[in-house]
Amino acid sequence: MSAQEAQDAEGGVGPDPAPAPVEVAPGLLMLPLRSPTLPPATHTNCFLVGDSEAVLVEPASPYPEEIDRVVALVEARRAAGGDVVAILATHHHVDHIGGAVALKERLGLPLFGHALTAERLRGLVSFDRLLEDGERIALGAPGEMTLEAVHTPGHAPGHLCFVDTRSGAMIAGDMVAGVGSILIEPTDGDMAAYLDSLRAMADRRPSMLLPAHGGPIHAVAAKVEQYVSHRLMREEKVFEALRSLQEREREQKRARDGGPEDDGCTPEELVPWAYDDAPPAVYPIAALATEAHLIKLEGDGRVTSAGGRWRVAGAP
Numbered sequence: 001m002s003a004q005e006a007q008d009a010e011g012g013v014g015p016d017p018a019p020a021p022v023e024v025a026p027g028l029l030m031l032p033l034r035s036p037t038l039p040p041a042t043h044t045n046c047f048l049v050g051d052s053e054a055v056l057v058e059p060a061s062p063y064p065e066e067i068d069r070v071v072a073l074v075e076a077r078r079a080a081g082g083d084v085v086a087i088l089a090t091h092h093h094v095d096h097i098g099g100a101v102a103l104k105e106r107l108g109l110p111l112f113g114h115a116l117t118a119e120r121l122r123g124l125v126s127f128d129r130l131l132e133d134g135e136r137i138a139l140g141a142p143g144e145m146t147l148e149a150v151h152t153p154g155h156a157p158g159h160l161c162f163v164d165t166r167s168g169a170m171i172a173g174d175m176v177a178g179v180g181s182i183l184i185e186p187t188d189g190d191m192a193a194y195l196d197s198l199r200a201m202a203d204r205r206p207s208m209l210l211p212a213h214g215g216p217i218h219a220v221a222a223k224v225e226q227y228v229s230h231r232l233m234r235e236e237k238v239f240e241a242l243r244s245l246q247e248r249e250r251e252q253k254r255a256r257d258g259g260p261e262d263d264g265c266t267p268e269e270l271v272p273w274a275y276d277d278a279p280p281a282v283y284p285i286a287a288l289a290t291e292a293h294l295i296k297l298e299g300d301g302r303v304t305s306a307g308g309r310w311r312v313a314g315a316p
């Protein structure tokens with residue numbers, strides 16, 4: 001199957017319920033697994049990386065038949081004389097870590113991830129080695145293949161991307177998507193950090209991005225630029241919505257009782273204006289993203305918050 005066909009299957013275009021593994025770069029096998037992810041995505045890409053010695057990246061799916069497929073892939077590699085030595089996690093979300101416990105046990109492999117990922121999963125999933133930004137995992141004979149961990153917070157605090165230093169391909173987890181979009185919400189996410197991480201990813205000039213959802217992305221600089229400018233466009237819409245709703249409320253109060261005060265706005269109140277290009281079905285998720293934008297705007301000194309209500313900074 002080609003990468004394009006894999007992407008089509010991911011997007012629900014093809015009926016294939018179990019897409020076959022596809023070699024996206026030498027020694028870099030991508031296996032889309034059905035997972036409990038956000039629509040329109042239906043699968044999370046798991047990767048087997050390495051030649052004589054390999055690691056499994058994204059133990060994504062909790063579904064038994066999908067775990068069986070990963071086990072079969074690893075067992076086939078072992079039967080062919082290859083070694084598989086560890087499982088690597090990009091971050092703690094269930095559609096990325098859901099198969100970790102079962103795969104660790106069935107394959108007898110240690111699990112590696114960032115300390116902030118391990119912290120979020122304490123009591124649920126145990127990690128055997130913590131990876132820091134810049135840490136390298138050498139695979140096989142000296143010079144054969146190396147994966148470098150890159151800490152990319154923003155979508156999740158412990159998010160790691162992994163660069164195959166031989167091909168320059170970057171396993172990008174949930175930093176970008178080939179299908180659907182990336183949610184930045186206040187519990188796990190940080191919009192300012194997300195934009196910084198995206199720019200840092202582009203600065204490394206990877207040969208391609210391998211997202212968790214959807215096929216490989218070859219036009220890396222254009223994709224990252226599109227992501228950053230889209231978020232900044234949304235940020236302005238959130239700010240504009242807040243400014244105009246606040247102004248309207250002040251005018252109404254002035255007409256009623258002469259008072260200049262306003263109560264500020266909640267993210268939910270801003271959504272129909274900030275997301276006037278989106279269907280109401282996405283409003284609950286959009287409210288989370290709006291709050292993430294407001295937190296960034298507060299860090300930039302453009303808005304303030306009190307008691308869950310937001311106001312333009314310096315407004316009367």
Ligand SMILES: [Zn+2]
Nearest residue numbers: 091093155174
């Ligand atoms: Zn995620």
